[in-house]
Amino acid sequence: MGPKTIDNKQVISVNLLYDEKLDGPLPPVDKAGLINELRQTLPDLELLHEREDLQPYECDGLSAYRVMPLLVVMPETVEQIETFMKICHQRQVPVVARGAGTGLSGGALPLEGGVLLVLARLKNILEVNPEGRFARVQPGVRNLAISEAAAPYQLYYAPDPSSQIACSIGGNVAENAGGVHCLKYGLTVHNLLKVEIVTVEGERMTLGSDALDSPGFDLMALFTGSEGMLGIVVEVTVKLLPRPQVAKVLMASFDDVGKAGKAVGDIISAGIIPGGLEMMDNLAIRAAEDFIHAGYPVEAEAILLCELDGVEADVADECERVRQVLENSGATAISQAKDDAERALFWAGRKNAFPAVGRISPDYYCMDGTIPRRELPKVLQGIADLSAEYGLRVANVFHAGDGNMHPLILFDANQEGELERAEAVGGKILELCVAVGGSITGEHGVGREKINQMCSQFNDDELLTFHAVKAAFDPDGLLNPGKNIPTLNRCAEFGAMHIHNGELPFPELERF
Amino acid sequence: MSAQHEHAHRPGERAASASEQQLQQQVLDALHSNTPLAIQGANSKAFLGRPVDGQVLDTRGHSGIVNYDPTELVVTVRSGTPLVELLAALDDQGQTLTCEPPTFNGQATVGGMIAAGLSGPRRPWSGAVRDLVLGTRVITGHGKLLRFGGEVMKNVAGYDLSRLMAASFGQLGVITEVSMKVLPKPVSSHHLRLELPVERALLKLAEWGQQPIPITAASYLDGHLHLRLEGGVGSVRSAADRIGGEELDAGFWTQLNEQQLDFFQDPRPLWRLSLPPLTAELELPGASLLDWAGAQRWLKSDAAAEELQALASRHGGHATCYRAGVTDSPFQPLTPLLQRYHRQLKKQLDPQGLFNPGRMYPGL
Ligand SMILES: Cc1cc2nc3c(=O)[nH]c(=O)nc-3n(C[C@H](O)[C@H](O)[C@H](O)COP(=O)(O)OP(=O)(O)OC[C@H]3O[C@@H](n4cnc5c(N)ncnc54)[C@H](O)[C@@H]3O)c2cc1C
Numbered sequence: 001m002g003p004k005t006i007d008n009k010q011v012i013s014v015n016l017l018y019d020e021k022l023d024g025p026l027p028p029v030d031k032a033g034l035i036n037e038l039r040q041t042l043p044d045l046e047l048l049h050e051r052e053d054l055q056p057y058e059c060d061g062l063s064a065y066r067v068m069p070l071l072v073v074m075p076e077t078v079e080q081i082e083t084f085m086k087i088c089h090q091r092q093v094p095v096v097a098r099g100a101g102t103g104l105s106g107g108a109l110p111l112e113g114g115v116l117l118v119l120a121r122l123k124n125i126l127e128v129n130p131e132g133r134f135a136r137v138q139p140g141v142r143n144l145a146i147s148e149a150a151a152p153y154q155l156y157y158a159p160d161p162s163s164q165i166a167c168s169i170g171g172n173v174a175e176n177a178g179g180v181h182c183l184k185y186g187l188t189v190h191n192l193l194k195v196e197i198v199t200v201e202g203e204r205m206t207l208g209s210d211a212l213d214s215p216g217f218d219l220m221a222l223f224t225g226s227e228g229m230l231g232i233v234v235e236v237t238v239k240l241l242p243r244p245q246v247a248k249v250l251m252a253s254f255d256d257v258g259k260a261g262k263a264v265g266d267i268i269s270a271g272i273i274p275g276g277l278e279m280m281d282n283l284a285i286r287a288a289e290d291f292i293h294a295g296y297p298v299e300a301e302a303i304l305l306c307e308l309d310g311v312e313a314d315v316a317d318e319c320e321r322v323r324q325v326l327e328n329s330g331a332t333a334i335s336q337a338k339d340d341a342e343r344a345l346f347w348a349g350r351k352n353a354f355p356a357v358g359r360i361s362p363d364y365y366c367m368d369g370t371i372p373r374r375e376l377p378k379v380l381q382g383i384a385d386l387s388a389e390y391g392l393r394v395a396n397v398f399h400a401g402d403g404n405m406h407p408l409i410l411f412d413a414n415q416e417g418e419l420e421r422a423e424a425v426g427g428k429i430l431e432l433c434v435a436v437g438g439s440i441t442g443e444h445g446v447g448r449e450k451i452n453q454m455c456s457q458f459n460d461d462e463l464l465t466f467h468a469v470k471a472a473f474d475p476d477g478l479l480n481p482g483k484n485i486p487t488l489n490r491c492a493e494f495g496a497m498h499i500h501n502g503e504l505p506f507p508e509l510e511r512f
Numbered sequence: 513m514s515a516q517h518e519h520a521h522r523p524g525e526r527a528a529s530a531s532e533q534q535l536q537q538q539v540l541d542a543l544h545s546n547t548p549l550a551i552q553g554a555n556s557k558a559f560l561g562r563p564v565d566g567q568v569l570d571t572r573g574h575s576g577i578v579n580y581d582p583t584e585l586v587v588t589v590r591s592g593t594p595l596v597e598l599l600a601a602l603d604d605q606g607q608t609l610t611c612e613p614p615t616f617n618g619q620a621t622v623g624g625m626i627a628a629g630l631s632g633p634r635r636p637w638s639g640a641v642r643d644l645v646l647g648t649r650v651i652t653g654h655g656k657l658l659r660f661g662g663e664v665m666k667n668v669a670g671y672d673l674s675r676l677m678a679a680s681f682g683q684l685g686v687i688t689e690v691s692m693k694v695l696p697k698p699v700s701s702h703h704l705r706l707e708l709p710v711e712r713a714l715l716k717l718a719e720w721g722q723q724p725i726p727i728t729a730a731s732y733l734d735g736h737l738h739l740r741l742e743g744g745v746g747s748v749r750s751a752a753d754r755i756g757g758e759e760l761d762a763g764f765w766t767q768l769n770e771q772q773l774d775f776f777q778d779p780r781p782l783w784r785l786s787l788p789p790l791t792a793e794l795e796l797p798g799a800s801l802l803d804w805a806g807a808q809r810w811l812k813s814d815a816a817a818e819e820l821q822a823l824a825s826r827h828g829g830h831a832t833c834y835r836a837g838v839t840d841s842p843f844q845p846l847t848p849l850l851q852r853y854h855r856q857l858k859k860q861l862d863p864q865g866l867f868n869p870g871r872m873y874p875g876l
Pocket residue numbers: 001060061096097098099100101102103104106107108119139160161162163166167168169170171172173174175176177178179180227228229231232233234354355443444447480
C-alpha cells in the first residue's frame with residue numbers, strides 16, 4: 001500500500017514536509033510541560049512519547065512521507081478529548097487527528113511539534129435503530145462494522161470505500177469518503193444525519209440533528225471533508241438503507257478504452273443509474289486477475305463492471321436494457337455474474353485493484369482526479385503520453401459512473417529519481433484534470449500530498465476564502481496545520497517552480 | 513474598485529458575463545458606500561425569515577442555462593433563472609431535480625431555491641437541495657467573483673463552500689451560478705390514498721421504510737395516508753398491489769409542495785416542524801398535516817413562537833415560521849456556541865455585513 005519509505009533528503013527536495021518558511025510559523029511547544037499537565041489532569045489517558053512507540057504513527061496510507069510526532073494520545077472517551085483539546089488550546093499546541101490512518105493524501109501526517117490525536121479507540125457502536133434507519137457510532141468505528149451491525153435488520157450503510165474493512169467513520173467524515181456505489185447512493189456527506197464535534201477550544205458542538213435538517217447554516221456539510229481542520233469528530237449518526245432485494249453485475253469487455261468510456265455515457269443516457277459502474281484498463285485487469293482470479297478477460301483493453309440493484313423485477317428489466325446498450329456500444333463480450341458468489345468475486349477484483357498493482361511494481365502512487373466523463377478519452381490519452389514521456393507505467397482504475405479516476409503510477413523508489421518522476425507525472429495528471437474542468441481530488445482529499453496542486457485549482461482569492469473559513473473555527477491554526485489549503489506563499493513558490501520549467505505562467509505572482 | 517480585471521487564468525474557465533459583472537459591480541458599490549443589500553430573485557419566499565433593511569439586489573437579470581449535458585447528469589444555471597424554466601429544460605431530456613423544490617406559482621428563481629434550501633415531498637428518499645449542489649460561483653463579501661466546487665460529481669478539494677451556500681439565505685454571498693446533479697425521472701409511478709388512523713400510518717411507514725419499497729412521498733391529512741410509489745414498472749406494480757388503497761391524482765403532490773391544498777388556506781400563521789422521522793403523533797396547538805413520512809409537519813397555529821419552538825426542540829427537532837412578521841425569531845434560535853460560530857463565519861466571509869443582514873437571526 002503506497003510507496004515505501006525514502007530517506008528524508010529526497011523528501012525535502014520535493015518540498016512536501018511542513019516548511020515554516022512556506023507554511024507559516026508553528027508555535028513552540030514545551031513537551032515536558034505538556035506531558036506533565038496531561039498526566040496530571042488526565043491520568044487515564046494513554047500517551048506515547050518514546051521513539052519506538054511513536055514509529056507506527058509516523059505516516060498514514062501515503063507512506064512516502066513520514067514524520068515523528070511530538071506525542072501520540074489515544075483517548076477512550078469524549079470527555080478526555082474535550083479536556084485534552086482545552087489543554088492544547090490553552091498551551092497553543094498543534095493537534096493532528098488520526099482515525100485508522102488509511103488516508104492516501106497524508107492528511108494524518110504528524111507534525112514534529114504537534115500531538116497526534118488517535119481516535120481509533122473510540123469504537124463503540126452506540127445505537128442501531130432499525131425503525132429510524134440510523135446508527136449512532138463513535139468516530140473510531142470501522143466503516144464496514146456499521147453495515148455488519150445493521151445486517152441483522154436487512155439494513156446497511158451505503159458509502160463503501162475500498163478500504164472499508166479498515167478505515168474509520170471519523171476519517172470518512174473528515175475526507176467525505178466515497179465508494180463504488182456513490183453515483184446512486186451518494187458520498188459520505190449524503191449519508192449523515194448528525195455529527196458531534198469537539199471544537200479547538202474543547203467544547204462539544206452538535207451539527208445536523210435527529211431530524212432531516214437543522215436551523216442555521218449547514219455546518220455539517222462544511223465540516224464534511226474538512227480533513228480535521230475545523231474540529232474533531234467525536235460521534236457520527238449515519239443513515240441506514242434497506243438492503244436491495246437483488247443485485248446483479250454485468251461485466252463487459254472492450255477492445256478500446258474510449259469505447260468503454262462511451263458505453264458509460266450510453267448507459268446513463270438510457271436513463272439508468274447503476275448501483276456501481278467501474279472501469280479498469282488492461283494493466284489493472286491483468287494485475288487484479290493475477291491476484292484475485294476473478295475471471296477477468298486479460299486480453300481486453302478495458303472492462304466495465306455494472307451493478308444493477310433493487311427490486312427483482314426492475315433489476316431483470318434493467319440488466320436486459322444495459323446488455324443492449326453495451327452491445328450497441330461495441331462490447332466484445334458481456335457476462336453476468338451467475339450468483340452472489342461470482343458477483344462478490346467480480347467486485348473483489350476491483351476492490352483489490354490497488355494491492356494487486358502493488359504486487360506488480362515495487363511502489364505505486366495513486367491519483368484521485370475527477371473529470372467530466374465526456375473528457376475521458378482525452379484524459380486517458382494525456383495519461384498515456386505522460387506515461388511514455390516519463391517512462392513509467394500507469395494502470396487506470398476508474399469510478400466511471402461519477403468521473404473519478406484513480407491512475408496508479410508504477411515506480412521503484414529504490415531507483416534514483418523514480419519517485420520524483422512519479423510525482424511529476426502525478427502532478428501533471430492532476431493539472432490535466434483541472435484543465436478539462438475537473439478536480440484534483442474526488443475522495444482521497446488534499447492532505448499534504450496535493451497541497452501544491454491546490455494552487456492550480458484555486459486562485460488566491462478562493463484560497464483566502466478558505467483561510468477565512470478556517471479562521472472562523474480555528475483562528476490560531478492549531479488543527480492540522482499545513483494540510484488541505486496552501487498558503488499564498490506556498491503557491492507563489494509553486495508557481496515560480498512552474499515558471500522555471502517554462503510551463504504554467506502565474507500572472508498573479510506580482511502580488512507578492 | 514472595478515469588476516473589470518477579474519481573473520480568468522484557469523484553463524477552461526468562463527469569464528464573467530455582462531449580467532454577472534453588473535451584479536458584481538453592485539456589490540462593489542455597496543461595499544464602497546457601506547450599504548447593506550437585500551438579495552432577491554422574485555422574492556417568492558418573502559414569508560421566510562426576518563425583514564432585511566437593505567438595497568435590493570435583483571438577480572433576475574442574470575438568467576439562463578449555461579451548460580447542460582444530460583449524459584453527465586450535470587446542469588449549470590444562472591441564479592436569476594426561473595426555476596420552472598430549468599425544470600422544463602430538464603423535463604425535455606427526461607431528467608429532474610430529485611429534491612423537488614417548490615416553484616411558488618412559477619415565480620421562484622434557481623438562486624432563491626438554493627439560498628432557501630426548500631425541498632419537496634421527495635426529500636426523505638432523494639435528498640435535500642444541498643445534496644445536489646456540485647458547485648457555485650459566488651460574489652463574496654470582498655466583492656470577488658469566485659468559484660467553488662465544479663461540474664463534476666465528486667470534488668473534495670478545499671472546504672465545501674458550495675453546499676454551505678444552500679439554505680444560508682443569502683447571508684454568506686451572492687450566488688451567481690450553480691451546478692447541480694440531475695437524475696433521470698422514474699420510469700413508472702403510482703399514487704394512492706389509504707384510510708387509516710395516523711398512529712397506524714406512522715407504524716406502517718416505519719415498517720415499509722426498512723423494506724425495499726419504492727416510496728417517494730408520504731403525507732398524512734384528513735384521515736388518509738397519501739403515498740407515491742416511483743421506480744421500475746415491476747417494483748411499482750408489486751408495491752401498489754401489496755399496499756392497495758384508492759388511486760390518487762398525481763396533482764396532489766404539486767398542490768402539497770406549492771402549498772395550495774385547502775389546509776394551507778387556514779388564516780392562522782403557517783409553521784413548519786422538522787422532527788425525527790419516528791416522532792409519534794403530537795398534540796399540536798392547531799391544525800396539522802404530516803409530510804416526509806412524519807419528519808416534516810405543517811401546522812396552522814396562533815401559538816407563540818417560543819411555545820412551538822420549545823415543543824419541537826423537546827422532540828429533537830426545530831420549528832420555523834412561514835409567515836413574515838409573526839415573530840422576531842422565525843428560525844429556531846441556536847445554542848450560544850453555534851451562534852458564536854455562525855457570527856464568526858459571517859464575519860469572516862462578509863466582514864462588512866453586506867448580505868441580507870439579519871435575515872436568519874438578529875445580529876447575523
Ligand atoms: C487500499 C485503499 C483503498 C482506498 N479506497 C478508498 C475509496 O474507495 N474511497 C475513498 O474515499 N477513500 C479510499 N481510501 C482512502 C481512505 O481509506 C479514506 O480517506 C478514509 O476515509 C480514511 O479514513 P481513516 O480513518 O483511515 O482516516 P485517517 O487516514 O486516519 O485520516 C484521514 C483524515 O481525516 C482526519 N481525521 C480522521 N479522523 C478524524 C476525526 N475523528 N475528526 C476529525 N478529523 C479526523 C485526519 O486528520 C486526516 O486529515 C483508500 C485507502 C486505501 C489504503
